[in-house]
Amino acid sequence: MRLFILSLLAACAQALHSYEAGVTDWHKPFAGVPLLHSDSTSPVFHRSKREDGQSSSVVLSATQSNVLAAYHSVNGSLAWRHLFEDDDNIIAFEKDKDVVATLSGPGGAHFRIFDSTAGYLLSETRLHDPASGRLQEPESLGTNVAFGSEEKEENIFVLTNGHTLRRLDRRTGEVRWGWTAPDQTSLVVYSKIRVMPSTVYLLGLTKSFASYTLHITSLSPETGEVINSGDYPSSITSGLSEVFILSDVNNPDTNPQIVWLEEGAIKSFRLTPDLKSKFSVVKGAVYKTIEDVGLSEHGQFVATTDDGSGRVVKLTPEGLKVIWEFSDSATSPQRSGSIYSGGVDVAGFPYIARVFWMHSLRLASAHVFAAHLAEGKGLVTGFTFPFKTGEHGVIRHVAVEAANPEPYRVLARLALTTSTGAVQMWQQDQLQWSREEGLADIRVAELVELPEPKIASHSDRDQETFSARVARQLLDAKDFPQYAVNFVRRFVTGSYASVSASVAPSANTSEPLSRDAFGFRKVIVAATSHGKLYGIDSANGEILWSRVFGLGWAAQVGGQIVPVKMFVTRTVIDGDSPQVVVVTQRKANNGLVDTVIFHVDALTGDDARDKSQSVDVLQGEDIVSGPLVEAYLLRTEAGRAVVCLDEFLQVHVYPGNDEATHALEKILPSLRIPLRTGPPGQRRLTGHQVPQQVEFTGKHIAYPTWSLPFPPTEDIRAIFARPSGPVASFGKVLGNRTTLYKYLNPNLVGVVTGPPSTAPPSDSAACSIYLVDGGKGTIIYHTVLPSVAGACDVKAALVENWLVYHYYDNEVGVNQAKGHRVVSVELYEGYGVDDKRRSSELSSLSNETTAVSVYEQAYIFPRGIRTLTPTSTSYGITVKDIIVANENNQIQSFPRRFLDPRRPKQKPTAEEAEEWLIQYDPVLPDDSKRVLSHNYQVAKTRRIITSPALLESTSLVFAYGLDLFFTRVAPSNTFDVLSESFNKPQLVITIAGLALAIAVAKPIVARKRLRERWYN
Amino acid sequence: MRIPLALLALTSSCLSALALDLKGRIQWNDRCPGIDDLGQAKVVLDNGKHRGGVTRDGAFTIPGVPAGTYVLSVVAHDHIFEQLRVDVYESESLPEVRPYFPGTPLSSPSSVTLPYPIVLSARAKHDYFVPRESFNLLAMFQNPMMMMMLGAGVLVLLMPTMMKNMDPEVMEEFNERQAKMSGMQSALQSGDIMGGITQMLAGEEPKAASSGTSKGATSSGAKQRSGKNKRR
16 A cells, blocks of 8 residues: 555655756845843854964854854855754853853753854753743843863863853763752842852842842852852942953962942952952043953953043053043934944954944944053944944944054944844944844735736837837837847747746846746735834845835834735736735833834835935834724725734724725625633633624724624634635535535634643643634634644644644553644535535524534644645645654655545455545655755744735745745645656757658658559 | 732642653654754643643643643644554653554553653654656667567568578578577467477577567566556
């Protein structure tokens, strides 16, 4: 039987050819937007020596997508990245020479060491059970990594959970000794380590009434024995961000000092192993903040005085000394606040960069200070660079690397992170590269069709003189020879538009956007949670345009725009250029939430409301002053409109013109809106209807008509609906000429429920999946699935009458077979064959909507998945495959034939064979030929979108998550175009050969005939 | 103040009720010669709650595994590894490792036990592509059907000259045989295959040129059709 399936598989395999890889598909790997909230995760330059003596520089960064990544400083390509699991957040990383060490998980549960040039994992150690990790706020509090000083290179000191220090071996990750604070319940939280050759200092804070008190412990690095420990009278209000230990690697004899800010004064304390010395105060000014710019090991930091000017303070053997004040750095309306950042050059000398934005010049400016230059007096070099604030928002973080090629000359490289999630590299005033890392955080995306290319040349003038027309046509005729040559070549070689060819436009053409022959080229419009909207060419993944969302009134207080839904409100079929509406929630920093709509042209990104310039930020329209409950696209004859429901269930329509309002009123009586209601823990599904009458506010207000409570052990986890695609056939003709009619109730919604998040996790908790008639709340299909320790990891997709869901089964029940399962369910009308009920047209009040027969089968799935989606084609005739993003970072397709719930349990009879049914086999084959993403690592995929092409056979697949991946699939092969393997040259040669044979044979035959006449 | 490491380990293990660190390594082989080829990979138990990353030297450790029966699998992008069944016991004894086939019940363990620490090696590498059927003139003429056709064409061209140079006696014999052959051919065409074959057997000499042509044409025709079917 297996053999039969395999042969069948081979027969219908539509696998990739290697020459198609990278041509019909593309993949853009990302690392994610850098984590900026803590110095221990934000981007930093790292220079490591290679074996040949050369050194190469990378930018290391931990990201919001939970990835540790290194970019090549030269070209911005990803040198390597390491993906961390979703429940194992990176909380700190530290680099040294050829390794990078990370701490991740609650309280720093996992410790890993990576090779810094290639990203290989060198060792992985679990320091404590993640469940016993202490969650701190911020996450990085209570954890730290420090490398041993010069002679004791093999040591790494790791502080976790705020009270445990371990010395580990750098090569093996083996723990040499561990020390735990004696009183773990005390209020002391350790947070910093400073390793000196003879002593390890631990710096912590003790919480007292209004402020924190410093707590320091010194230990022996060899044995881990405590030398001394104690509290030091201090009152720190701002937490650990303004306490740090200074030391000087270039001057190891200088004792390290603790520096903190207390009531406007910088206080410091000399660290000796016995912890006996007095604190001193830096005199001269009142300070607002002090900032560790990453040079604490070089004895430098930046202090800001109360007028905003920045001063560099340096550790000297005599104590702390202000060595520089940045000129014009006082707070001023002409410029933004300064960002300070420290870096080192190849020789290890420290540099401090100050970056700020000048409002008047609309340029960014950088000043780089080098303390060791100009005979130790300090040297500042400055430059401005044209940062595009309209495209990338504002600069959030700067990392700097400097070089000193000749005396009095400093070259600086700046790695910027912007508020829209871009990472940019500037070398002086030149932009070296820019990466749109915000694309790793797409919230909503749509594929938008492109208009046809304009072929014929039209004359605009109706009254064209005869001679002018002749002249124009003659001019047009100059292309004719080329056309003729092309025609002949096309005819002979068969180089027609191919379904396996790239549809990307050739380089350096300035043609307007247009679709290709088969409609494979579309525009992907994607909105990220970093406030940016992108138009991406689906042919090659290039960004066509991008817009930054404007904050409206919230620009005064700051805020964030979170895209919720995206609708295509005008397509090319409607005649004009396509348009897209993005429904977003604006969360202002003062706590107000509004619903804002952005309306753009999908081809250019221009504001379709003509309210904002194309170079400026995109301005939206506040449609609801309050949060959004749900948004829908209303399709009417008059066009498409967006309907939003606010928290009072008022109905808002966009655009608010009369046409849309009338269209809404016409459709109101048939609207049935199921919504998730109730407080968390008692969520229920409630159906709503909208009355014809408007309230005094001028809006319709939806009212509840039915309610579906779930058992108290269940809470709604997800609601999914059927995609609105065309249905080609309403029934399925069986082998015995009877018909099963598909159950196509338009109100059908799927609900996944699980144990409430408040309930304690237990293995007995169960998850459920329901199919509910959204018109009246009837449960059409229900099944209970096992949960994994109280978590429901159920992925489901509904298309036409077909429901597919995936879950992990760890039930120690029958036969104890645990594994991933996928269940395929099909719903048919009535209670048997030929029982036609017209479910797609039934009124939702009809009783017949509950007359359903269910066919289902479960299969063993090869592995876990992240998401699944069915393919979609323009007419819905083609068989629908299921596309999954699996945990192997692959995008894989599973053919409908294997998932058919009617696969017979015995050898197929002649009738079943006629339907192409194959015998049931519980194990779904894991076919690597159906891995659409082949060699690409498509990581952390959150969603897959499928979209029809013009060819009925082909469906476009776009996956987003951390990476972007695009390809096209033909579930039933490309039946509507000539096969790729069709050999036109062979046909032409055969015909030519036959013609030649005729030409040769004709005179021979004629001669023979003639001879026959003569001699017979 | 310093707590010995053993004590620390003990306290941490007390927290997670006698858990075991499952150790093993990946044996590099021809299919997967090193970490460069393998990329970022992890070894997971069941659905990935317990897991361990594969380090540069191929070693992995899954920390803190409580007693129970688990299915161990390797999550690697390009390589296929066997699944194993691992039984971890409450007592101090080492975990038992057995081969496991997906979908088979866990209630009846296989009698084969594998050594611990676990040693895994790549069984195969994913092959994502199908080879391209390219056009090749030489290959086209190496097709038996094409060769027959060419042979037939050459014979057609050469036949008149051969006939001219033949002895009248041989010519007579040849004509006789040709008549027989045409009879056989008509029998074949009318569907009387047996008759055709008997006639063919009767007319011993297979050297006849025309018979070769017709035989070649029919058989190659069938071949061509089957070939096409295969491709589809």
